[in-house]
Amino acid sequence: xxxxxxxxxxxxxxxxxxxxxxxxxxxxxxxxxxxxxxxxxxxxxxxxxxxxxxxxxxxxxxxxxxxxxxxxxxxxxxxxxxxxxxxxxxxxxxxxxxxxxxxxxxxxxxxxxxxxxxx
Amino acid sequence: xxxxxxxxxxxxxxxxxxxxxxxxxxxxxxxxxxxxxxxxxxxxxxxxxxxxxxxxxxxxxxxxxxxxxxxxxxxxxxxxxxxxxxxxxxxxxxxxxxxxxxxxxxxxxxxxxxxxxxxxxxxxxxxxxxxxxxxxxxxxxxxxxxxxxxxxxxxxxxxxxxxxxxxxxxxxxxxxxxxxxxxxxxxxxxxxxxxxxxxxxxxxxxxxxxxxxxxxxxxxxxxxxxxxxxxxxxxxxxxxxxxxxxxxxxxxxxxxxxxxxxxxxxxxxxxxxxxxxxxxxxxxxxxxxxxxxxxxxxxxxxxxxxxxxxxxxxxxxxxxxxxxxxx
Numbered sequence: 001x002x003x004x005x006x007x008x009x010x011x012x013x014x015x016x017x018x019x020x021x022x023x024x025x026x027x028x029x030x031x032x033x034x035x036x037x038x039x040x041x042x043x044x045x046x047x048x049x050x051x052x053x054x055x056x057x058x059x060x061x062x063x064x065x066x067x068x069x070x071x072x073x074x075x076x077x078x079x080x081x082x083x084x085x086x087x088x089x090x091x092x093x094x095x096x097x098x099x100x101x102x103x104x105x106x107x108x109x110x111x112x113x114x115x116x117x118x119x
Numbered sequence: 120x121x122x123x124x125x126x127x128x129x130x131x132x133x134x135x136x137x138x139x140x141x142x143x144x145x146x147x148x149x150x151x152x153x154x155x156x157x158x159x160x161x162x163x164x165x166x167x168x169x170x171x172x173x174x175x176x177x178x179x180x181x182x183x184x185x186x187x188x189x190x191x192x193x194x195x196x197x198x199x200x201x202x203x204x205x206x207x208x209x210x211x212x213x214x215x216x217x218x219x220x221x222x223x224x225x226x227x228x229x230x231x232x233x234x235x236x237x238x239x240x241x242x243x244x245x246x247x248x249x250x251x252x253x254x255x256x257x258x259x260x261x262x263x264x265x266x267x268x269x270x271x272x273x274x275x276x277x278x279x280x281x282x283x284x285x286x287x288x289x290x291x292x293x294x295x296x297x298x299x300x301x302x303x304x305x306x307x308x309x310x311x312x313x314x315x316x317x318x319x320x321x322x323x324x325x326x327x328x329x330x331x332x333x334x335x336x337x338x339x340x341x342x343x344x345x346x347x348x349x350x351x352x353x354x355x356x357x358x359x360x361x362x363x364x365x366x367x368x369x370x371x372x373x374x375x376x377x378x379x380x381x382x383x384x385x386x387x388x389x390x391x392x393x394x395x396x397x398x399x400x401x402x403x404x405x406x407x408x409x410x411x412x413x414x415x416x417x418x419x420x421x422x423x424x425x426x427x428x429x430x431x432x433x434x435x436x437x438x439x440x441x442x443x444x445x446x
Binding site: 011012015016019022023026027029030033034041042052055056059062063066067069070071072076077079080083084087088091092095096099100102103104106107110111117118119 | 141142143144149152155156159160163164167168170171172173174175176177178184199200201204207208211212214215217218219221222225268269271341342359426427430431433434437438440441444445446
């Protein structure tokens, strides 16, 4: 591969830039996790509190930067990118949807059904 | 130019000999990506199962801030999140040194690869030690609790709602025997450590101290654990209290649902095992760099491949961190 000096300076700069982004996102998560602002905790959007939405979105953003920058996914061919990312994304969406809906249903049966499980 | 680790395989350009690179990545890197994909699905399965169990017991699940609130050398202070945030930074930083090592490898700078890989190994080792310490605190527990006949957990608070250690109010009772140890008795028989008081002592002491209240696993609509009033506390403890729980293990957990402990041990343990194997592979590659294997080969692709694995371990931790400590 052609690696000239200019490209390398760019690569090192990108690494530190991504480290900055990942640190910043983690710090934001930790601060929010410690102070837990009332507004975010007690307001829901699609059955999930705003705070949890923020946590999950920031996590996915971090995952993007780790995969794209650190694992050099941005330099791989589109075919490889799709092979890895689409497989994961589709299966995970399916898994989460079915397991969480089922978990919620069982919780509903425990709470409102004719079963006593606190005796 | 081709960057495969082996200079010539004799299969270049042959469609069925592995010489083709339809995805423009070498065989080794491609296989590492496929392994990572399957491992990512494994972890997704674990975390989704955790989500399933949590949704099942959504109103009884332990509050992570109360479970993981220790920091080294700060005894008794409530420090949620700080320690795990530190662990996260250690792992992210070791990822940065790893990618710097890969970058130095592209430029064929052996000494830089050595330095950055050494730092990565150090980061991984510190992370493993931190995780061991986290486990130790979780297993040891802090305040102790009582398990009820239906397997629920009762914790104790004072009138202000502050947690009370069961050892603080239960007096040590007279005991006629000591714990059986394998070295002093039958080597094939074992029993758990006898504590200096039992559930009956605890119930008696609880009745005498008017200040104490029982806190159940149940979360109220504000997401806080329910505290019973005095009369009900005495009644519930007396009627349902079955045994004393100290700390957490695979079958009991003083912090709440035993499933929480099971998933914590399993998922962080499985991740820790990945970190451990990552450190071992890094050490092997590190020595290969030192003796100049990749210099001779003309390519540091092996560093790149172990780097992919190491970043993946970091990636998994980002999700474990979110779902165990934040959400």
